[in-house]
Amino acid sequence: MKFAVEGQDGSARAGVLETSHGEVRTPTFMCVATYGAVRGVGPDDLAAIGAQMLLANTYHLHERPGEEIVKSQGGLHGFTGWQGPWLTDSGGFQVSSLAHRASISEEGVTFSSPLDGERRLLTPENVVGIQEALGSDIAMVLDECRTPVPNAGNPAAETARRVEEAMERSLRWATRAKRARKEPGMALFGIVQGGVSDALRRRSANETVAIGFDGYAHGGLGLGEDRDQRVEMIGVGNEALPTDAPRYLMGLGKPVDLLDGVAAGVDLFDCVIPTRNGRHGVLFTRQGTLRIKNARYKDDSRPPDPSCDCPTCKSHSRAYLRHLLKIDESLGARLASVHNLRFYLALLEQARTAVLTGRLESLRRDIEATAGTVDD
Amino acid sequence: MKFAVEGQDGSARAGVLETSHGEVRTPTFMCVATYGAVRGVGPDDLAAIGAQMLLANTYHLHERPGEEIVKSQGGLHGFTGWQGPWLTDSGGFQVSSLAHRASISEEGVTFSSPLDGERRLLTPENVVGIQEALGSDIAMVLDECRTPVPNAGNPAAETARRVEEAMERSLRWATRAKRARKEPGMALFGIVQGGVSDALRRRSANETVAIGFDGYAHGGLGLGEDRDQRVEMIGVGNEALPTDAPRYLMGLGKPVDLLDGVAAGVDLFDCVIPTRNGRHGVLFTRQGTLRIKNARYKDDSRPPDPSCDCPTCKSHSRAYLRHLLKIDESLGARLASVHNLRFYLALLEQARTAVLTGRLESLRRDIEATAGTVDD
Numbered sequence: 001m002k003f004a005v006e007g008q009d010g011s012a013r014a015g016v017l018e019t020s021h022g023e024v025r026t027p028t029f030m031c032v033a034t035y036g037a038v039r040g041v042g043p044d045d046l047a048a049i050g051a052q053m054l055l056a057n058t059y060h061l062h063e064r065p066g067e068e069i070v071k072s073q074g075g076l077h078g079f080t081g082w083q084g085p086w087l088t089d090s091g092g093f094q095v096s097s098l099a100h101r102a103s104i105s106e107e108g109v110t111f112s113s114p115l116d117g118e119r120r121l122l123t124p125e126n127v128v129g130i131q132e133a134l135g136s137d138i139a140m141v142l143d144e145c146r147t148p149v150p151n152a153g154n155p156a157a158e159t160a161r162r163v164e165e166a167m168e169r170s171l172r173w174a175t176r177a178k179r180a181r182k183e184p185g186m187a188l189f190g191i192v193q194g195g196v197s198d199a200l201r202r203r204s205a206n207e208t209v210a211i212g213f214d215g216y217a218h219g220g221l222g223l224g225e226d227r228d229q230r231v232e233m234i235g236v237g238n239e240a241l242p243t244d245a246p247r248y249l250m251g252l253g254k255p256v257d258l259l260d261g262v263a264a265g266v267d268l269f270d271c272v273i274p275t276r277n278g279r280h281g282v283l284f285t286r287q288g289t290l291r292i293k294n295a296r297y298k299d300d301s302r303p304p305d306p307s308c309d310c311p312t313c314k315s316h317s318r319a320y321l322r323h324l325l326k327i328d329e330s331l332g333a334r335l336a337s338v339h340n341l342r343f344y345l346a347l348l349e350q351a352r353t354a355v356l357t358g359r360l361e362s363l364r365r366d367i368e369a370t371a372g373t374v375d376d
Numbered sequence: 377m378k379f380a381v382e383g384q385d386g387s388a389r390a391g392v393l394e395t396s397h398g399e400v401r402t403p404t405f406m407c408v409a410t411y412g413a414v415r416g417v418g419p420d421d422l423a424a425i426g427a428q429m430l431l432a433n434t435y436h437l438h439e440r441p442g443e444e445i446v447k448s449q450g451g452l453h454g455f456t457g458w459q460g461p462w463l464t465d466s467g468g469f470q471v472s473s474l475a476h477r478a479s480i481s482e483e484g485v486t487f488s489s490p491l492d493g494e495r496r497l498l499t500p501e502n503v504v505g506i507q508e509a510l511g512s513d514i515a516m517v518l519d520e521c522r523t524p525v526p527n528a529g530n531p532a533a534e535t536a537r538r539v540e541e542a543m544e545r546s547l548r549w550a551t552r553a554k555r556a557r558k559e560p561g562m563a564l565f566g567i568v569q570g571g572v573s574d575a576l577r578r579r580s581a582n583e584t585v586a587i588g589f590d591g592y593a594h595g596g597l598g599l600g601e602d603r604d605q606r607v608e609m610i611g612v613g614n615e616a617l618p619t620d621a622p623r624y625l626m627g628l629g630k631p632v633d634l635l636d637g638v639a640a641g642v643d644l645f646d647c648v649i650p651t652r653n654g655r656h657g658v659l660f661t662r663q664g665t666l667r668i669k670n671a672r673y674k675d676d677s678r679p680p681d682p683s684c685d686c687p688t689c690k691s692h693s694r695a696y697l698r699h700l701l702k703i704d705e706s707l708g709a710r711l712a713s714v715h716n717l718r719f720y721l722a723l724l725e726q727a728r729t730a731v732l733t734g735r736l737e738s739l740r741r742d743i744e745a746t747a748g749t750v751d752d
Contacts, residue, residue: 036699040416040706043691065674065699072675073695081691298441299448315419315457319449323412323441330416330706 001138001187001214003246003267007356011238011265014355017246019053019085019137020185021077026246026267027351029258029344030055030087032275035064036080039275040334041341043081048311049342050349053137054082055270058130059091059122063115067133075135085137087268090127092143092170092191092219093251104144106169124173125180132183138215141177143170143191145220163195167204170219174211187214189248192237195220196229205240215246218266222252227260234264255284255347256371259364262351274344278336281325284343286366288374290318292336296375297322310342377514377563377590379622379643383732387614387641390731393622395429395461395513396561397453402622402643403727405634405720406431406463408651411440412456415651416710417717419457424687425718426725429513430458431646434506435467435498439491443509451511461513463644466503468519468546468567468595469627480520482545500549501556508559514591517553519546519567521596539571543580546595550587563590565624568613571596572605581616591622594642598628603636610640631660631723632747635740638727650720654712657701660719662742664750666694668712672751673698686718 002018017024031038031046034057038046046054056076061067073079076086094111095102101112108123124142131139146166150156170193181188190213194200208216218237221230234249241247248268249261258269274284281293285305290297292304303313304321312321312335324332347367354360378394393400407414407422410433414422422430432452437443449455452462470487471478477488484499500518507515522542526532546569557564566589570576584592594613597606610625617623624644625637634645650660657669661681666673668680679689680697688697688711700708723743730736 035703035705036696037705037707040710042707042710044687064703065695069675069695069699073677073693078677079693079696079699081696299445301449301454311420317449317455319441319445320412320455320457323445323455327411327440329411329413330709331413331418333706334416334418334710 009355009358009360012262012355012360014352021085021137024052027262027348028052029348030270031341032272034060041337045338050345053085055087058088059094062130067130071133087138088131088136090140090142091122092145096145124176128177128180138187140189141174167193167200171207189213189215189217191217191219193220196225198236201233201236205237216241217248217250219250231260238265255367259367274340275337278340279333284340288370288372290374292322294375304339310339312339385731385734385736388638388731388736390728397461397513400428403638403724404428405724406646407717408648410436417713421714426721429461431463434464435470438506443506447509463514464507464512466516466518467498468521472521500552504553504556512562514563516565517550519595543569543576547583565589565591565593567593567595569596572601574612577609577612581613592617593624593626595626607636614641631743635743650716651713654716655709660716664746664748666750668698669701670751680715686715688715
């Protein structure tokens with residue numbers, strides 16, 4: 001994997017990432033295909049909206065269908081039909097999202113499977129092996145993504161201690177992950193942790209860089225901290241990261257969060273918001289978000305976003321989309337997801353152009369101004 | 377609407393139906409888009425698999441979103457983006473499928489809506505008006521589709537009496553429907569009823585023809601009668617129907633049922649089997665039906681049907697389709713539906729060619745021989 005920065009605007013960068021399955025122009029958004037498919041959205045739809053790279057989940061694919069099956073079908077590329085690059089998340093986030101089923105030891109994370117109750121152990125080593133079997137272009141190290149919230153039974157000092165422990169364990173795991181890699185064609189990214197502490201984020205970033213990875217991610221954000229804290233944490237991390245490696249902000253967020261990330265020097269993003277909101281009838285537009293199930297759209301013949309170039313906006317009206325989502329017709333979820341994904345992809349295409357022309361701040365202000373809804 | 381028979385093979389016909397929205401080569405299968413959308417399948421998918429005409433449901437669209445909204449969006453064509461012809465079913469079938477919510481009088485059918493509990497009256501007249509508002513190319517008359525089953529509490533003589541009454545009421549309603557039509561561009565089809573009685577079917581067909589419609593349908597079949605009875609009823613009806621008008625077998629069926637219909641001189645078909653079976657992972661192939669969730673397909677890299685030309689078979693393996701359906705991913709339902717719809721459309725394209733070359737019986741024997749499953 002190669003990465004070249006082509007232009008900058010303050011801390012923001014426009015770059016090109018060369019993967020084993022093609023070039024990716026950054027900054028960009030990766031559509032989330034947890035189990036190897038974006039819900040209801042086919043590879044043809046994804047190509048039509050300019051998707052460059054998809055993201056799948058190691059833990060979930062390990063459970064179903066299992067990496068050996070994916071491997072036997074030519075990896076994620078052959079199995080799913082998406083021939084562009086794939087990034088796979090490690091399963092570290094499931095330590096948090098499936099916390100009630102996860103127990104952590106120095107060896108790794110043991111999940112009690114929601115499918116069959118069996119115990120499944122993910123270690124820094126086997127997570128790299130699974131991602132190699134999946135044929136990932138970019139693999140993530142296993143991290144301990146812990147986000148304890150201070151409260152009466154969980155005082156701030158105790159919380160801070162746990163975040164520090166998780167960050168330190170993630171560093172030890174990162175060292176083991178790097179040693180475990182066998183497949184030279186697969187890039188491996190380290191993950192910066194440390195909650196909302198400047199000091200911990202800085203230490204985590206420095207020590208992750210010292211281990212040495214093909215790229216770096218900011219983990220454990222978008223989980224309750226406020227916007228200023230988040231921007232600060234990304235900035236602190238990026239100061240320590242090498243400028244010639246790609247940076248990935250995991251799991252975030254709303255349009256303005258992505259532009260905050262770009263402004264702070266992030267190159268890659270992923271989030272389930274476009275598809276999840278789409279399924280619920282919340283559409284992103286350049287005028288703000290639009291709740292398409294609202295009765296006011298029942299006979300609105302305009303496309304969801306008149307300025308959008310996606311297949312949904314080219315062929316369908318608000319009235320039809322509202323009807324489909326009101327009757328729970330899956331075509332509605334698909335059309336809304338396609339539109340929202342295009343909004344995210346286009347937003348980052350615009351951000352890239354803005355970086356190259358020194359106008360990122362103006363784009364960010366435009367998007368900030370439309371953070372509300374248009375139909376309240 | 378014009379209809380021309382281009383070739384015959386026994387009673388079977390190959391024809392061309394000219395509608396207000398383009399030509400339809402018959403025999404053909406209409407994909408079912410009850411609420412104005414084939415579940416999960418977009419107009420782009422439908423065009424790619426050679427769909428010619430879609431079928432929507434008057435009763436359901438009357439409830440949601442209401443015909444006035446559809447009308448305000450340019451009818452079904454403008455509203456849904458499917459610019460080819462639309463046939464709309466009248467709601468007569470809902471007399472049977474929503475029997476617990478329907479009460480019948482000479483005036484019409486009153487449904488207690490499952491949505492809001494309100495009473496909605498469908499009459500022969502307003503059903504024509506609704507279909508005119510929907511912009512249907514082909515409308516169906518309201519009929520009383522009753523299929524009482526003889527049993528201990530419902531003796532055969534009583535059953536026969538009710539079928540006869542329903543058939544006679546359907547004739548009176550057909551007369552009223554014909555008088556109610558205002559839109560000359562919309563074709564109106566009559567419906568032959570009469571259960572499984574030769575005498576009733578013959579009388580119904582003769583009297584429906586005497587009223588005079590643009591085309592004729594066989595209603596109330598595929599509801600429990602055996603194959604021989606069904607073929608006989610279609611034959612009896614067709615003897616009475618004019619040869620220069622299109623004939624439509626409503627709601628049927630399995631592949632072999634369609635070929636039985638073609639052999640008996642039917643031109644149009646519709647059925648939910650391809651999409652419903654697809655969602656459940658039952659795929660039609662020229663080797664028989666394939667239950668894709670079966671474990672034997674978990675690493676089968678062949679397309680669902682190696683001889684199929686659909687987008688699913690061109691791009692995806694049995695292993696991927698099985699995975700998607702096992703995890704309830706809606707892309708799986710879409711890909712399986714697209715495949716099954718293509719199977720049905722292609723089957724009738726093959727039937728058309730077979731009629732024109734005098735080989736229909738050979739095709740029917742081929743399909744009969746593959747009526748089982750390939751994975752038992």
